[in-house]
Structures are given as C-alpha cells and as structure tokens.
Amino acid sequence: MIGNIGLVVGLALLILLALRGINILLAVLISILVIGLTNAIPITDIFLKHFPFGPSGAFSFAGNFLLLFLCGAVFGRVMAASHAAQGVAMGITKRLGVQRTLLIAMLVCALLTYGGVVVFVVMFTMYPIGVTLMRQANIPRRLYAAAIALGAGTFTMTALPGTPSIHNVIAARNLGTDLFAGGWYGLLAAAVMAGIGMWYLQSQWRKAQANGENYVTHAKDEQMAALAPRPDQQLPSLFASVLPIVVVLLMIMLPRVLQLAGLSADWISFANTQPVLWSSFALLCGVASCFVLFAPARQAFWATAGQGVDDALLPLINTAAVIGFGGVVIQTAGFHQFATWLVELPVPPLLSVFFSANLISGITASASGGLQIFMSSLAPVYLEAGVSAEILHRVANIAAGGLDSLPHSGAVIALFTLMGLTHKEAYKDIFVVTVLIPIIAALVVVAAAMAFA
Incomplete structure (x- = not known):
C-alpha cells in the first residue's frame, strides 16, 4: 500500500x-527518490543502477540514441544557417497566401520535421516568420502556436512512415522492423490528424473573428520578428530549399526500395536492421547537401555544427531523464500490477496496445519516453499474443503520441515559453490538436487494423 501511494505521489x-x-532532471531525481524509498528500493540501486543503466535507464537510452539526436540537431542548425528552412517557409507562404497562415504553419512544420529537423529548431524557425503572418492575417497567437504543434508534434512524429523521428527509430530498433512498418496505417492516421486538426483550427479562427478576438502583440514578438528574413533578403528557392530534406528521405527509402526489388547486399541488410545508424547517416547526407548547395552553410560551418551539437544535448538529457524515471517506476510492484491489468483487459490486443502506450506516455509526458518504456516492458507480451511486429510498431507509435502532450509536457512548456503564452491562454487548442485528435486517429487505425488483419 505504501509503495503504491509513493508511486502516485512521485508521479x-x-x-x-x-x-x-523546475528543471526536468531535478524534478525526476526528486520524484524517483520518493518512489524508490516508499517501495523499499535501495538508494544505491535507484541512482546507480535502475535510473542510469537499467534496460530503461537514462544513460542506456542516451548511449543508444546519442548519434541520432546529434545528427538531427546538426541538420536542423545547418538548414537554418543556410536559410533553407526559411526558404521553405517563405516559399510556401508566397504560393498559398497570408490568408492561409494556419495551413502554412502546419505544412512547413510538417515538411521540416518529416525531413528530420528537430522540433525545437522548427519552433525557432517558424515563430519569427509567424509574427508577420499573424499580424497581417490578424490571427490570435494561441492558434498559431497550435498550428505549429499540429505540424511539428503529431503526424510527422509518430504516424508518417519513413521519418527519422526518434519515436519511429525506437520502435524499429526494439521490434526489428524498419522505419516504414505499418505504412498504410500511418498514412491513414496522418490524414485524420492533419485533416481534422486543420478543420478545428480554421473553425476556431472563424469563431475568434466573430467574437472580435484579434492578434495581440507581445514583447517576445518584437524580439523574434527581428530574426525573420528581411523583405530584401535573398533566400533559396522553395525547390532548392527542400532538396536537403528530399536527400534525407531518399537515403532512408533507398535500402527498402532495393530490397523490395529483390536486390541484396551487406549494406542493404545493415541499413534495414540498424535504424539509428542509417537514419543518422541519412541526416549527415542532408547536412552535406546543404554544404554543397548553399554558400551561407559553408560560412562558419564547424561553428554551426557545434551549435547543433549543443542543441541536441538538452533534449537528449531531458528525454533520457524521463526514461530513467520510467526505469525506476518499472521496478515497483505497483507498476507490474498496473501492467498486468493493462495486458489482461478484456479487449482485443490492439486496443490494449492503444491503452497501454497512451497511459505510459501520459505518465511520463513524453511520447519517446513512454514508447521506450512500453517497448522494453510490454511489447514482448503483445508479440507473444500474436500481434505482428509491423502493426505493433505503428499502433504503439501513434498511440504514444496522444497523452504525451499533457500540461507538464516539456515540448508544450517550451512552446509556450518561446511564444510568451500561458496554459490558460493556449492549452485548450494544444490539447485538441495534440491529444484529442491523435487519440481519435489511433482508434481509427486500431479499428482498421482489426478489420483488415
């Protein structure tokens, strides 16, 4: 009883x-101390075994995924330094017009994150450009923030096949699948998230206009607007700007395409069985293409790459800390009772996967953290129950992207801090597009997989 109470109190x-x-690492260390002591876990095991080096340990995760975080962050920095990221944003804006600002924000964020640009770089790219767009279209800042979250933190993160996102790679690495596993179901989920999400945002914009809610400037807007491209600044064309993203995706797709064509080689087998290393290599190819295509990328290249490395460390540490929290939690009797209850729910296995991945991601407020814990602790049970690895990969990925965006989510807090918003002002819209709609999409996929399996 005391252990279960401590588990709840720690969470x-x-x-x-x-x-x-409070810094998430400090928050985690305090919380696992409470959980460990109330569950009679020796303090040496808490801090020197389960949290750092266990199967779901912080350093175990960081060691396995360090290269992917580094390559993704360096690619994002070089895309920004080369002005290619801004070229994508301004190119799409010119073609669609300011009146479609919310759609522009979603599309640009989706394109950048699908190509491997890390979410935080996307936020810093889109916000300065968005200040001008919000002013011209008279869009409330809360809705623009939700459009960024929809494009950067939903369907490209968990649903679209082939993306080098950490979530897709975690599932592939643990299940022995590739980044395209369950691709058709992923496309279905992406269509649901993007379609319903944009319908919701557009309807909220019309409602805001009817209620007289307008764009209201903020001190942060003025600071960020200064970082936006000047009207006379020469940016790469949209075609040139997307080429590095295309390079990344083509490199990821190439081994699978060759394998489907019946070709075999050691490097093809390596690429299809080593998602961390191959995705990292694809991102480095994207970096190289930026270096070749864009002169600004060659200016102070190593300094820019170094900034990318710095960009990677904080998200890696924060994600690893959350996973280390889970590494302590899964040692408790309460978690095992909870896991047993989830697995033994009188529902079909895929529906049980939906509940399990969602709840664990909600507990950790991290899709990647929840997914890693799910894969290490529960995935083998579902495989034994007859769920195919490919379907489990995609359903668990999509489900993990539901409750991960609760108010204590690090990504939500970072977005609000960047844009000077409060939870009271903006969380309702974030909740709809990053929690409610992804949950609907996951249920649609579960129903489709059960119908066609």
Missing part, C-alpha cells in the same frame, strides 16, 4: 514540478 510530484518550471 504527482513530477507533474507539479514540471508545471512550475
């Missing part, structure tokens, strides 16, 4: 500290 403490803006 509540993590959420409370995160909402108060």
